[in-house]
Amino acid sequence: xxxxxxxxxxxxxxxxxxxxxVPLCSGLLAVLANPLAIQACSVCITDAHDPTMDAFNWSVFxxxxxxxxxxxxxxxxxxxxxxxxxxKREQTETTEPLMxxxxxxxxxxx
Amino acid sequence: MFLGAxxxxxxxxxxxxxxxxxxxxIWPPPFxxxxxxxxxxxxxxxxxxxxxxxxWSLKAVRVNDRKRFIRYLAYTAVFGGIFLLIQGFxxxxxxxxxxxxxxxxxxxxxxxxxxxxGLHVFGALIWLLVVLMRAKQGRFSRASYVGVxxxxxxxxxxxxxxxxxxxxxxxx
Numbered sequence: 001x002x003x004x005x006x007x008x009x010x011x012x013x014x015x016x017x018x019x020x021x022v023p024l025c026s027g028l029l030a031v032l033a034n035p036l037a038i039q040a041c042s043v044c045i046t047d048a049h050d051p052t053m054d055a056f057n058w059s060v061f062x063x064x065x066x067x068x069x070x071x072x073x074x075x076x077x078x079x080x081x082x083x084x085x086x087x088k089r090e091q092t093e094t095t096e097p098l099m100x101x102x103x104x105x106x107x108x109x110x
Numbered sequence: 111m112f113l114g115a116x117x118x119x120x121x122x123x124x125x126x127x128x129x130x131x132x133x134x135x136i137w138p139p140p141f142x143x144x145x146x147x148x149x150x151x152x153x154x155x156x157x158x159x160x161x162x163x164x165x166w167s168l169k170a171v172r173v174n175d176r177k178r179f180i181r182y183l184a185y186t187a188v189f190g191g192i193f194l195l196i197q198g199f200x201x202x203x204x205x206x207x208x209x210x211x212x213x214x215x216x217x218x219x220x221x222x223x224x225x226x227x228g229l230h231v232f233g234a235l236i237w238l239l240v241v242l243m244r245a246k247q248g249r250f251s252r253a254s255y256v257g258v259x260x261x262x263x264x265x266x267x268x269x270x271x272x273x274x275x276x277x278x279x280x281x282x
Contacts, residue, residue: 062121063121073117
């Protein structure tokens with residue numbers, strides 16, 4: 001037994017202790033042999049600039065933007081509503097008295 | 111929350127429409143009637159006018175001007191009713207010309223998208239009429255007008271949605 005044989009046998013023994021590695025590696029090799037099976041993009045089924053692909057992409061883009069638009073619109077409405085209410089409150093809470101009390105003038109000797 | 115859910119509902123329908131519209135090289139498909147762009151454009155202006163009168167009615171109730179409040183609320187309902195009548199009339203004409211839900215994807219998408227909007231306008235109109243009835247009974251004042259406010263929000267939503275649908279379905 002040469003040094004290389006011994007070295008290989010040592011690592012093979014170590015490798016075989018973890019039996020789950022064998023099916024995992026076999027599976028990965030099988031998937032790599034068929035690249036279509038590991039295609040990441042679910043709508044990349046046609047060539048670039050294909051109308052169907054463009055349509056899917058635009059639709060995905062629109063649906064992705066829609067929730068943000070909705071949330072920003074609601075936040076904007078709440079913000080401006082709050083500002084309007086605050087301005088209204090400031091208007092009503094003036095330092096001027098609501099009415100001049102006659103007895104106040106009399107008692108103060110004016 | 112409700113308006114957000116409604117917006118996402120229409121976003122889903124618009125997303126489906128985009129898939130078919132952008133994916134087709136010829137649109138509308140051959141042997142399908144063209145949509146009435148001009149009449150619907152005028153109808154769009156009527157619906158926008160209804161949003162303006164709704165806003166004026168809200169302004170009137172805030173200053174306790176009951177007479178103007180009821181008048182503008184009634185104008186809003188009338189404009190909404192006119193919009194629905196014109197839409198219904200145009201739909202009848204399109205059906206007569208052969209555009210039905212089952213005639214093509216084009217017809218199916220048109221009636222689904224525009225039909226759901228019409229249904230929402232109809233619902234909003236009924237709500238508006240209830241608010242108008244209650245307003246005539248003197249149920250709203252400067253201090254309490256939440257009912258009018260929520261109805262106004264919903265009405266503004268259905269009006270704001272329409273130009274988007276008109277641009278997408280009729281003009282694009």
